[in-house]
Each structure stands twice: as C-alpha cells, then as structure tokens.
Amino acid sequence: MISEKQFEIISRAIRHSEIADKALQDDLIDHFCCFVEAEMQSGQSFENAFQAAYEQITPNGFGEIQQETLYLLNHKKRLLLNQCTYLSGYVFALSTTIGTFFKIMDLPGLLPYCMPECWAWPLFSCSCYW
C-alpha cells in the first residue's frame, strides 16, 4: 500500500493534468495507485514506479485520454450535426436555384416558397438544437 504522501503526489499530478472530467480523474488515480503499488512490491522505488506508470498508462500524455473520451462520447452528435449542416446547405442551394429559375421564367407566385429564408431559419434552429 502506498503512503498518504505518495497518494497525494499521484493525485495532484492527475488533478492538475489536462483531464477535466472528475470521473475519469478518479479512475486514473486508482489505476496509477494500483500500478505503482505493484511496481513497489517488485522492489522498485516510488519515483521509478511512478515514472513507469506514466510511461505505461499515458505514454502520449493525459490530453490524449481526455480527447479520446470526448471523441467517443460526442461522435454521434457531431455526425448528426454535420449531416444537418450538409442538409441545410443542400436545401439552401436547391431553393436558390429553383427560385432563380422561377424568377427567370416569370412565375412570381411560387417565388416566396423557394426563397432560402423560408427554409434557412427552421433548419438553422434544428442544427442548433442538435
């Protein structure tokens, strides 16, 4: 078992890292402690064990874990937002084209329904909501 002081060193290093999520911090603190304890049981000093833990658990830094977590958690939402953006762009372009066509063909009655403003706000609201 590691001492209270050693726990504080580990805890402080993780709490002050790029990881903002408290749940993820707790997971990593426990993981670091378990790893360090196992290394110390095999005869390593605390400093060496802590260094080894860094290399094994976060070889590319804490930021990578935070980013990977955010990516996995928000992947679907981001995908949906992208689809909404593409869809609004498509409708905007389509309505502009059709509106221009009606204007050229002198069909003014249909024009207001094809103006991008008619579609832009509902689609923009949808995008914001998602």
Added chain:
Amino acid sequence: MYICPMYSKELLKGTLGVIILKLLEENGKMYGYEICQKVKGISEGKILIKDGSLYPILHKLLSDGMVTTEEVTIGKRVRKYYTLTPKGKGEQKMAVQELADFMDTLHKIIFTDTKTTPAV
C-alpha cells in the same frame, strides 16, 4: 490503443469493447486495473492494453447504458467497479456473436483456398 508485442494494432482495433463486455459478463464486477491485468494474463502477455485507452471506452459504455458503476472508497481513493447492465448483457451477446461470425468469414477468405480456374 494497444501495446502489442505480437499483434499489430490494426488487427486489434475495434475489439477492445467486446473484450471488456465479455470479461465483465464472466467476472461480474471489475475495476480498470483488474481488466488490464486480466487481459494480459489470459492472452499470455500477447495483448497488453495501453492502460489509459481503457477508460475512454469504459466511459463510452457507461454513457450508452451498457455498464454501471459502484464506487468503493479505499483509504483516500475511489475505486469504481464496472458491472454490465441488462442492456449491456444483451449487447455483449450480440457483439460476441458478430465477432465470431466476422472471424469465421475472415477464416474462409484468408485460410481457405478460393483460387478458381479461369473459364476456358
């Protein structure tokens, strides 16, 4: 995602979620470090999960409602035990089935002689 002395990460990419679900199904509740050690032990050191990579996937499973956590305080630190939810158990069966089917298909493509004689 992995440190693999034997397998390339491309081969193993996408299987960590299934591995976690299967281990939780077999062992009930487990904490992160325990999962890493179990994978290392069962695979005889051939698959070493780069430990930090485990938690993004565990948190994703948690957010999807596949697993639930139980917190136990050990001294000053908090240990979280992960357990499969009923939804996770159903998903685990499907994921294992899908993986088995995929491996079977791969076997047919790669290890079976599919060479055909050209039509005359």
